[in-house]
Amino acid sequence: MMLRTPRLLIRSLLASDQQALHDLNSHDEVQHFLRSAIPSEEEDAASLHRQLAANRLHHDLGHVVAVPAEDPSAPLVGWFHLRPGPDGDIFNPELGWRLHPSVWGQGLATEACRALLEHAFTTVQASSVTAETLAANLASRRVMARLGMAETGMRDWTSPDPVPGREQGVVQARIGLRTWLDTHEDVRSALHELQAWALKERDKSALETLRTLGMDLARIETDGVRASQDLVAELARARGIRW
Ligand SMILES: CC(C)(COP(=O)(O)OP(=O)(O)OC[C@H]1O[C@@H](n2cnc3c(N)ncnc32)[C@H](O)[C@@H]1OP(=O)(O)O)[C@@H](O)C(=O)NCCC(=O)NCCS
Structure with a gap:
C-alpha cells in the first residue's frame, strides 16, 4: 500500500523498519493507554514479523507506517493499521494509530487516517470502518470524532495488563460508507x-x-x-x- 497526503507518505511496513518501530514503541507517552510496560526489542521484532505475515495475506489492507512526504528517509512519523475486522472481515476493516510524541498535536493522525479511510472506501470497497480505544484516551477519541466516526458502544478491557483508565472500558466507533460520503x-x-x-x-x-x-x-x-x-x-x- 502507498498513499500520499499533503505532509505524509504512507507505505506498507518493511522488515527494515524494526529499529524505528521499537524506538516509537519505547516512549512512555505512546504506551500510556496501550500497555503498562515498554515492549522489549524481541517482543517488537515478533510483532513486526506477525504484521509482515498478515500484510502478505491482503494486498490492500494491513500495517503501514507514515514518513514525512518531503523526506521519506527521515524517522517514522507514526504507525497505523487498516486490518481485517473480527472474523477476518475485509469489508469492515479496523483502523488504528500510534504517532511519535514529537509530532502530536499537528493534526497528523487525522490527516493519515483520512487517507486510510478514503483508501478503505474506494480501493478496498469497504462498507464500514471501525476503531477502538480506551475511553480514557481522549486524544484518540478526538481523532475518531474528527474522522466522522460515531461512538457505537463500549466493551470491557479484557487484557490482564493493568493499563491506567482500563476500568472506564473501551469505546467502539464506526463510520459507514454513506456517512463518509456525506462528510467528504x-x-x-x-x-x-x-x-x-x-x-x-x-x-x-x-x-x-x-x-x-x-x-x-x-x-x-x-x-x-x-x-x-x-x-x-x-x-x-x-x-x-x-x-
Ligand atoms: C492519539 C494520537 C495518535 C493523536 O495524534 P495527533 O497527531 O496528536 O492527533 P491530531 O492532531 O490529528 O488530533 C488530536 C486531537 O486530540 C486532541 N487532544 C490531544 N490530546 C488530548 C487530551 N489529552 N485530551 C483531550 N483532547 C486531546 C487535540 O486537541 C486534537 O483535537 P483538535 O485538533 O480537534 O483540538 C497520539 O496521541 C498517539 O499516538 N497516542 C499514543 C498511542 C495511542 O494511544 N494510540 C491509540 C490507541 S487506541
Missing part, C-alpha cells in the same frame, strides 16, 4: 458527477450501482457540482462502472 466533499462531488453521467447515458447498471450508495437521483441532476476527475475515475473503476 470531494467524493460527494465526484459521485454526483458520476451520477450525472450515468443519467445522461442511461447506463442502467451504473445507476443501479450508484443507487446502492444511497445517491439522491433527483437532487443530483440540479446540483451541477464539479468533481475531481481522478477521484471519479477511481471510484468508477473500483465499482466496475464504465467511465
Whole structure:
C-alpha cells in the first residue's frame, strides 16, 4: 500500500523498519493507554514479523507506517493499521494509530487516517470502518470524532495488563460508507458527477450501482457540482462502472 497526503507518505511496513518501530514503541507517552510496560526489542521484532505475515495475506489492507512526504528517509512519523475486522472481515476493516510524541498535536493522525479511510472506501470497497480505544484516551477519541466516526458502544478491557483508565472500558466507533460520503466533499462531488453521467447515458447498471450508495437521483441532476476527475475515475473503476 502507498498513499500520499499533503505532509505524509504512507507505505506498507518493511522488515527494515524494526529499529524505528521499537524506538516509537519505547516512549512512555505512546504506551500510556496501550500497555503498562515498554515492549522489549524481541517482543517488537515478533510483532513486526506477525504484521509482515498478515500484510502478505491482503494486498490492500494491513500495517503501514507514515514518513514525512518531503523526506521519506527521515524517522517514522507514526504507525497505523487498516486490518481485517473480527472474523477476518475485509469489508469492515479496523483502523488504528500510534504517532511519535514529537509530532502530536499537528493534526497528523487525522490527516493519515483520512487517507486510510478514503483508501478503505474506494480501493478496498469497504462498507464500514471501525476503531477502538480506551475511553480514557481522549486524544484518540478526538481523532475518531474528527474522522466522522460515531461512538457505537463500549466493551470491557479484557487484557490482564493493568493499563491506567482500563476500568472506564473501551469505546467502539464506526463510520459507514454513506456517512463518509456525506462528510467528504470531494467524493460527494465526484459521485454526483458520476451520477450525472450515468443519467445522461442511461447506463442502467451504473445507476443501479450508484443507487446502492444511497445517491439522491433527483437532487443530483440540479446540483451541477464539479468533481475531481481522478477521484471519479477511481471510484468508477473500483465499482466496475464504465467511465
Ligand atoms: C492519539 C494520537 C495518535 C493523536 O495524534 P495527533 O497527531 O496528536 O492527533 P491530531 O492532531 O490529528 O488530533 C488530536 C486531537 O486530540 C486532541 N487532544 C490531544 N490530546 C488530548 C487530551 N489529552 N485530551 C483531550 N483532547 C486531546 C487535540 O486537541 C486534537 O483535537 P483538535 O485538533 O480537534 O483540538 C497520539 O496521541 C498517539 O499516538 N497516542 C499514543 C498511542 C495511542 O494511544 N494510540 C491509540 C490507541 S487506541
